[in-house]
Amino acid sequence: MAFRSNGRARAALLGGAVLAAAPFAAALPTAAAEPLRICASSVEAPYSEAKAKGFENKIAEIIAKAAGREAEFVWSDKPAIYLVRDYLDKKACDVVFGVDADDERVLATKPYFRTGYAFVTPADVQIGSDWKDAGRDEFRNFAVRFSTPAELILKAAGKYENNLSYNLSLVNFEDKRNKYTQVPADKLVNEVVNGDADMAIAFASDVARYVKNASKPLKLTLIKDDFERSDGMKIPLHFDQAIGVRKDDAELRKELDAAIDKAKPEIDAAIAEEGIPTLQPNG
Amino acid sequence: MINLRTSVSAFTLVATAALGVAATGLPAAANDKLVELSKSEANWPMTGKNYSANNYSTAKQINVDNVKTLRPAWAFSTGVLHGHEGTPLVIGDKMFVHTPFPNITFALDLNEPGKIDWMHKPKQSPTARAVACCDVVNRGLAYWPGDGKTPSLILKTQLDGHIVAVNAETGEEFWKMENSDIKVGSTLTIAPYVIKDSVLVGSSGAELGVRGYVTAYDVKTGAQKWRAYATGPDEEVKLAKDFNSKNPHYGQFGLGTNKTWEGDAWKIGGGTNWGWYAYDPDTNLFYYGSGNPAPWNETMRPGDNKWTMTIFGRDIDTGEAKFGYQKTPHDEWDYAGVNVMMLSEQKDKTGKLRKLLTHPDRNGIVYTLDREDGTLISADKLDDTVNWVKQVDLKTGIPVRDPEFATRMDHKATEICPSAMGYHNQGHDSYDPEKQLFYMGINHICMDWEPFMLPYRAGQFFVGATLWMYPGPKGDRQGYEGLGQIKAYNAITGKYAWEKMERFAVWGGTLATAGDLVFYGTLDGFIKARNSKTGDLLWKYRLPSGVIGHPMTYTHDGNQYVAIYYGVGGWAGVGLVFDLTDPTAGLGAVGAFKNLQHYTQMGGGVQVFSLNGKNPYDDVNVGEWTGPKAN
Numbered sequence: 064m065a066f067r068s069n070g071r072a073r074a075a076l077l078g079g080a081v082l083a084a085a086p087f088a089a090a091l092p093t094a095a096a097e098p099l100r101i102c103a104s105s106v107e108a109p110y111s112e113a114k115a116k117g118f119e120n121k122i123a124e125i126i127a128k129a130a131g132r133e134a135e136f137v138w139s140d141k142p143a144i145y146l147v148r149d150y151l152d153k154k155a156c157d158v159v160f161g162v163d164a165d166d167e168r169v170l171a172t173k174p175y176f177r178t179g180y181a182f183v184t185p186a187d188v189q190i191g192s193d194w195k196d197a198g199r200d201e202f203r204n205f206a207v208r209f210s211t212p213a214e215l216i217l218k219a220a221g222k223y224e225n226n227l228s229y230n231l232s233l234v235n236f237e238d239k240r241n242k243y244t245q246v247p248a249d250k251l252v253n254e255v256v257n258g259d260a261d262m263a264i265a266f267a268s269d270v271a272r273y274v275k276n277a278s279k280p281l282k283l284t285l286i287k288d289d290f291e292r293s294d295g296m297k298i299p300l301h302f303d304q305a306i307g308v309r310k311d312d313a314e315l316r317k318e319l320d321a322a323i324d325k326a327k328p329e330i331d332a333a334i335a336e337e338g339i340p341t342l343q344p345n346g
Numbered sequence: 347m348i349n350l351r352t353s354v355s356a357f358t359l360v361a362t363a364a365l366g367v368a369a370t371g372l373p374a375a376a377n378d379k380l381v382e383l384s385k386s387e388a389n390w391p392m393t394g395k396n397y398s399a400n401n402y403s404t405a406k407q408i409n410v411d412n413v414k415t416l417r418p419a420w421a422f423s424t425g426v427l428h429g430h431e432g433t434p435l436v437i438g439d440k441m442f443v444h445t446p447f448p449n450i451t452f453a454l455d456l457n458e459p460g461k462i463d464w465m466h467k468p469k470q471s472p473t474a475r476a477v478a479c480c481d482v483v484n485r486g487l488a489y490w491p492g493d494g495k496t497p498s499l500i501l502k503t504q505l506d507g508h509i510v511a512v513n514a515e516t517g518e519e520f521w522k523m524e525n526s527d528i529k530v531g532s533t534l535t536i537a538p539y540v541i542k543d544s545v546l547v548g549s550s551g552a553e554l555g556v557r558g559y560v561t562a563y564d565v566k567t568g569a570q571k572w573r574a575y576a577t578g579p580d581e582e583v584k585l586a587k588d589f590n591s592k593n594p595h596y597g598q599f600g601l602g603t604n605k606t607w608e609g610d611a612w613k614i615g616g617g618t619n620w621g622w623y624a625y626d627p628d629t630n631l632f633y634y635g636s637g638n639p640a641p642w643n644e645t646m647r648p649g650d651n652k653w654t655m656t657i658f659g660r661d662i663d664t665g666e667a668k669f670g671y672q673k674t675p676h677d678e679w680d681y682a683g684v685n686v687m688m689l690s691e692q693k694d695k696t697g698k699l700r701k702l703l704t705h706p707d708r709n710g711i712v713y714t715l716d717r718e719d720g721t722l723i724s725a726d727k728l729d730d731t732v733n734w735v736k737q738v739d740l741k742t743g744i745p746v747r748d749p750e751f752a753t754r755m756d757h758k759a760t761e762i763c764p765s766a767m768g769y770h771n772q773g774h775d776s777y778d779p780e781k782q783l784f785y786m787g788i789n790h791i792c793m794d795w796e797p798f799m800l801p802y803r804a805g806q807f808f809v810g811a812t813l814w815m816y817p818g819p820k821g822d823r824q825g826y827e828g829l830g831q832i833k834a835y836n837a838i839t840g841k842y843a844w845e846k847m848e849r850f851a852v853w854g855g856t857l858a859t860a861g862d863l864v865f866y867g868t869l870d871g872f873i874k875a876r877n878s879k880t881g882d883l884l885w886k887y888r889l890p891s892g893v894i895g896h897p898m899t900y901t902h903d904g905n906q907y908v909a910i911y912y913g914v915g916g917w918a919g920v921g922l923v924f925d926l927t928d929p930t931a932g933l934g935a936v937g938a939f940k941n942l943q944h945y946t947q948m949g950g951g952v953q954v955f956s957l958n959g960k961n962p963y964d965d966v967n968v969g970e971w972t973g974p975k976a977n
Binding site: 143144145147148161162163166167168180208210211212218221223224225227228231232235236242243266269293298299300302304 | 473529530531551554555609610611613614800801802803804805806807808809810
């Protein structure tokens, strides 16, 4: 698809939509509606964190309200990567926010936004939107999350091996065997702020809030979606984000699809508030 | 070379003559004081007793007939908990004791046993603790006898990656070098190894992107002499011009980079070495094994991954490899190949006397090679329950795998034997040259390997595996006992003279003596002595904590002593040490050893035994305070 770089312009336009959406606040849940049980990790900032301060926690509240339900968070103190297997599939809760629209483990709703991988650099660094721009000689240290397309970009750009030690230092060389170890999203940005990393490469919504609030001017540059591995396999860099329900829960999906439509202005406002540059959803 | 005097073979007689008069132009051996020191029953100057690393003593004051009267003589607490691997050194009147992190060294006076002559306690970055994968162990010390100008030295490694030379008389630091950079995840747990005037040190931290290497330092100054990597271009792996010329099918040149690795993956390919060394003054080669390739997830590193998992014979002076035999090409199980190398001189099946190297590998195979050229002579299963491999083809050297027990991403494998811990881990075993038997402490542990992939968002995925470890088929899977074995192995016939089950692993290794005895410690805290001919259990003693080190023996003032470290820990004890309860934690070790806590708890020290507990304090005046010293 065509790359769209008008995220900021869209965000500016959507700013006005919040007011237009205000009447939704008056919609009261019907007495009969059951609470919407949301699977949520308390350790997945910026998406989800205790006291429902995360970006996706806010979206969940908006959707629940639009569906006329009360948002009931079912908290896990493990990373969100385990939510489908350990919570949703075991019916401890009914929805997981922020799944890829093509996630095969779940039945996904229509997307509620789309964004992509981005370079995070100091604001004065000139950089294009091609993945190959990461390969420039002056970029030596990269902060990326493990097992992401960002790692594959480093590999393809010839930067992975020399960067490995630095990247492992971001998790104190903690053993990755047999357990999930990941670089905290805010750390990716802090490394660029303090100059230890020349850039971070991350999914835009992983880092948007920290870029926005950084103590030094940074910028997010979305990367064009034309990345292939050396064997020719296309590695997508842009993703539709949706809500996942259990595969046999078509009714709930239908209800959530309607709520997404209904609450779109509020959702867009929350995304803008978070500072995420967005792309047009894929259908 | 302690076994030279007792061996009856014609070959060794020739070798003895060479030692004495350098008749065959081998002055290196004659110059080496360590060879002389190791011949004496009074000394235990290196981790494996002698350059043959056979943990064998000719002492027989303690023997099959009287071992039941073995009693505690004295003991020393190191004041450090966590796993105590390796064994103390004894040279003359001093015993040198080491500890896990913070890596304290004590020099004890054997005339007043337990009196501390000096103590060396380094300051280290606490980061080191966080980086170490499997408890904070250290495998021991090395000794250099001095040359009149430079004092005798104790060489030690620190977890934070330093090698330190300490004056053996005073405990003062003589030199200190950074061998491994803790900032890039590289630690040191290996015992340094002195050969002539060089000291060898390996490296740890394969999983953290470390490219493994072995380095030789000038023992007098700490200056680096050479460094040889396990992966990479031939000149960095240091291959001799005639590398593997006798066995070209092992592979020769240009294989350490993208011919057996994808792209630049060799740069972070692991192959560290943190086990043991052996040396033959005649071939001037030292022997050791490189460890597992990295990263652990094998799909990330297609290819044979040379020269990880390799038995190397390298020239001590140049570092150049004369041969390299890769045991487990493209490892999928974490069968790190760093285990002990024991040297022997035996007649092969055709009656030809040969210089041999025997190596019980983590992968469940015990290999015997001709140590002059690396030719594979035998490769036998450590136990008939080994199943990842059907057999090793002796002609090609290649293991014939059973795909059912592979650890592919699309395949759940159950009952893989051995587990990732190996049927043999870091234990330092022994060889009795008179009986021509190797005494091996074995883990009897298998595993289920369940891969899983968890997608997250935006194309992110987490590939992992859950490891469940439990007793092998001969153990008790309900009670989680029967996790170890002790065996006597003949490398020529491939037969086991005897074998016995143990409740827990025999993690630390064995000691053999001319008294027809084999000693070893168990994870649950016993030191035991068996008849080395029959395997009959003759004596045991309950130690304050479990054992993961190997016993040693020395004779002082006419009395033979047996000493052993207690202090449970290491990978096997990681559950106890860090109070872990998830059975898949510690890479599955916590589950396998879940009942260990009912048998032992943490501790740390040396326990010394003698017949009837005879010791210097039998004279009650020894060590008494007799008033201020006269000026």
